[in-house]
Amino acid sequence: MKDIKRMILLNPGPATTTNSVKLAQVVPDICPREPEFGQLMENISTELTRFVANPGHYTTVLFGGSGTAAVESMISSIADHNKMVIINNGAYGKRMCEIAKTYGLNYSEFTSSPCDAIDLDALERFIKASGQTFSHLAVVHHETTTGLLNDIRAIGELCKRYRIDMIVDAMSSFAAIPIDMEKINISFLASSSNKNLQGMAGVSFVIAEKNKLERLKHRKARNYYLNLYAQYRFFSMNRQFRFTPPVQTLYALSQAIEELKQEGINNRYKRYAKCWKTLVAGIARLGLTYVVPESCHSKLVTAIVEPDHAQYNFQEMHDYFYARGITIYPGKLDQLNTFRIANIGDITCKDIERFLELLGSYLRGIGESQRKVGS
Ligand SMILES: Cc1ncc(COP(=O)(O)O)c(C=O)c1O
Structure with missing residues (x-):
């Protein structure tokens, strides 16, 4: 094995990885429908859940795709006929609005400065003033545009008071900033393999309360590949992705998870x-x-x-x-x-x-x- 040149990546992911994560990809060829591979994916799913929630009540739905795939799956699959509030205080909040717009969803945009904390009173006034009952609120935890960390604990409390399900894009906070989904009142959270997890790019995932995933069962699907319920259901029945997973990237992710557990x-x-x-x-x-x-x-x-x-x-x-x-x-x-x-x-x-x-x-x-x- 020749030496791997070490590059220092100071871009916001994919991040610099250890050699052990890089090398974990070099494995014998395997068909991902083999039970052995199913076991690997099940472990990955459970361990990812464990970082932020109790796997008894929450689960991780894995996708092959970059982080946006998980965010798009979450927003498009969860929205119902009720209105969603999307907080836009940076490029990734804006992207969630663009996804909602693309799917023709019923949403309202709450804009705030990308450089300063959200005015929570203004957010509450916005929710009250809309005259409509919001079913969901979507927010980016860490706005990678500027490094702004949104106070999801306070937003979670607000959501609890107004009986709103909170959806969090935790792409660039997951695995670095401790999160307790239950305490913070997060129903759905999206992240990916290649930022603070220090794995390879190519896997993204949605962590969700199982009972809320089950409630999506009768929802008319808006898309096919990114359908969150279909991916969840198929994996829980078969321990397989519906379609070809990024096999070697998942081996690297498994190693990255071990290294995160150690650190x-x-x-x-x-x-x-x-x-x-x-x-x-x-x-x-x-x-x-x-x-x-x-x-x-x-x-x-x-x-x-x-x-x-x-x-x-x-x-x-x-x-x-x-x-x-x-x-x-x-x-x-x-x-x-x-x-x-x-x-x-x-x-x-x-x-x-x-x-x-x-x-x-x-x-x-x-x-x-x-x-x-x-x-
Ligand atoms: C907060 C946030 N959301 C979503 C994304 C999109 O992830 P990807 O580029 O992997 O699709 C990023 C990427 O940097 C991000 O930082």
């Missing part, structure tokens, strides 16, 4: 948060700022304001880093020019220090922040 979600978050502290202290020394206040920051992804300098060019900066083994990511905010750094994956503070060292060199190279960096 523990709390420790993983501590490691990530330590990387973040190193990152923000370093960018401050270089005279750069970031957009979300610490009080509502995930400490996982940071949108950094781009240097205001004639010589600055994101693509050139990206290429400078890429040639040195580090991948950085463009921003996604309309209002402000930012680039993004994610401190997730199999990385340590040393990797962030290396990034900062190179950032200093790059900025010196274009003549930016000479005063602050030069000494």
Whole structure:
């Protein structure tokens, strides 16, 4: 086996993985309809559930597809004739609205700043003022656009008071930020294999209360491949995907789950948060700022304001880093020019220090922040 070059991915997933996760994909060929493979998928499903809920009452429905597949499955399968509120405070909240629109669902959009905490009183007024009973509320836990962490605990309480089922896109928080679905009152949650789980891209999943999944039984299907109830039902009857699963990616996911169990979600978050502290202290020394206040920051992804300098060019900066083994990511905010750094994956503070060292060199190279960096 030749050495695998280690790349430091500071994009918000797919994240840097361990060699053991990469190598877990190299297995004898197997037909995914074999019981042995069914057992592997069942274990994956149970362990994923266990990270956030009691597998007695909740279950994980796996899909082959990127994270958007799980979000689309959730939104399109769960919505009924009642209205859904979708909180849009970033690109991924907006994407949920686009999904709802594509399916012609009955929904209302609650917009909020991508850089600041949601005004919960305003959200409550919005719910009250609509004059309609909302059946569901969909929110992104961690808006990867800016690093904004939405307070799903408080939103969950609001949903409980108004008897609304909460749907959470936890794509970039799952496996880093501890979540207790029952305590927070989350009925459905979506995530994927390749962010804080530190697995390979290609598997996404919906974790749901079993009794709420069962209630979807008589719902007229809006789609085929992404039908949440059909995927749940088929797997629980046969321990198989309805259609071909990403076999090798699932072996890698199984290994990634073992590694998460060994590290523990709390420790993983501590490691990530330590990387973040190193990152923000370093960018401050270089005279750069970031957009979300610490009080509502995930400490996982940071949108950094781009240097205001004639010589600055994101693509050139990206290429400078890429040639040195580090991948950085463009921003996604309309209002402000930012680039993004994610401190997730199999990385340590040393990797962030290396990034900062190179950032200093790059900025010196274009003549930016000479005063602050030069000494
Ligand atoms: C919060 C959130 N939701 C959804 C997605 C979409 O996931 P994917 O790109 O895997 O389809 C992402 C991807 O970054 C995300 O961060």
